[in-house]
Amino acid sequence: EDKVVQSPLSLVVHEGDTVTLNCSYEVTNFRSLLWYKQEKKAPTFLFMLTSSGIEKKSGRLSSILDKKELSSILNITATQTGDSAIYLCAVAPINTGTASKLTFGTGTRLQVTL
Amino acid sequence: DAGVTQSPTHLIKTRGQQVTLRCSPISGHKSVSWYQQVLGQGPQFIFQYYEKEERGRGNFPDRFSARQFPNYSSELNVNALLLGDSALYLCASSLQGHWPQHFGDGTRLSIL
Numbered sequence: 400e401d402k403v404v405q406s407p408l409s410l411v412v413h414e415g416d417t418v419t420l421n422c423s424y425e426v427t428n429f430r431s432l433l434w435y436k437q438e439k440k441a442p443t444f445l446f447m448l449t450s451s452g453i454e455k456k457s458g459r460l461s462s463i464l465d466k467k468e469l470s471s472i473l474n475i476t477a478t479q480t481g482d483s484a485i486y487l488c489a490v491a492p493i494n495t496g497t498a499s500k501l502t503f504g505t506g507t508r509l510q511v512t513l
Numbered sequence: 514d515a516g517v518t519q520s521p522t523h524l525i526k527t528r529g530q531q532v533t534l535r536c537s538p539i540s541g542h543k544s545v546s547w548y549q550q551v552l553g554q555g556p557q558f559i560f561q562y563y564e565k566e567e568r569g570r571g572n573f574p575d576r577f578s579a580r581q582f583p584n585y586s587s588e589l590n591v592n593a594l595l596l597g598d599s600a601l602y603l604c605a606s607s608l609q610g611h612w613p614q615h616f617g618d619g620t621r622l623s624i625l
Contacts, residue, residue, distance in 0.1 A: 403555070430612075431612055433612065433613050435616075440601075440618035440619050441516075441517075441603070441616040441617055441618045441619065442556070442603070442616045443616070444613045444614075444615065447612055447613050487555055487556070489555070491612055499544055499546060499561050499563075499568070499569065499607060499609070499612075499614070500546070500558045500561060500569050500571070501546075501548075501556070501558065501605075501614060502558070503548075503555030503556050503557070504555050505553070505554055505555050506554075506555050
């Protein structure tokens with residue numbers, strides 16, 4: 400069974416700090432790893448990493464996929480209070496047939512304080 | 514463009530009742546997936562539908578069922594509700610075979 404483990408479970412930092420969130424996975428027929436941000440309701444898409452795109456960056460957020468270690472990190476620099484959220488890591492298998500299933504970790508709850 | 518829309522936003526039911534949740538995907542998306550998110554956990558896959566057919570099923574009992582309509586909207590039905598069914602139910606849509614999936618705001622289901 401596919402498995403995703405995130406660490407830490409929760410984190411409290413001061414505004415301006417840099418944080419690193421971790422995700423490790425075990426999945427059959429790995430295709431991609433996705434990061435989502437969940438504030439109150441809908442998880443919103445941040446990044447997708449694949450074998451052909453192992454590093455992504457958008458503003459203060461960046462992510463790297465380590466295919467050898469079966470893991471990924473999400474970095475947030477110069478954190479702001481608006482970064483407070485749950486960050487979810489998910490893996491997607493190669494579509495066998497037409498199924499499209501994401502397996503999620505439990506998430507990392509990030510709180511940024513003034 | 515409108516995102517994924519779900520209704521209702523909140524729902525309170527009692528044990529043993531039945532519930533129907535609704536989802537409209539992003540325009541042009543033909544694949545709809547349902548997830549259950551229990552408090553403190555990540556979303557867990559329930560179903561995926563494409564072209565009105567079930568294409569994937571997670572480890573949920575037969576009390577859970579779903580269907581997809583010709584306009585690609587979808588319904589999730591849960592019968593004989595249990596206290597443990599209390600959760601946020603998320604719908605996600607995507608182009609079939611493509612990532613990422615885009616999520617709606619969910620339906621918060623509370624069972625008393």
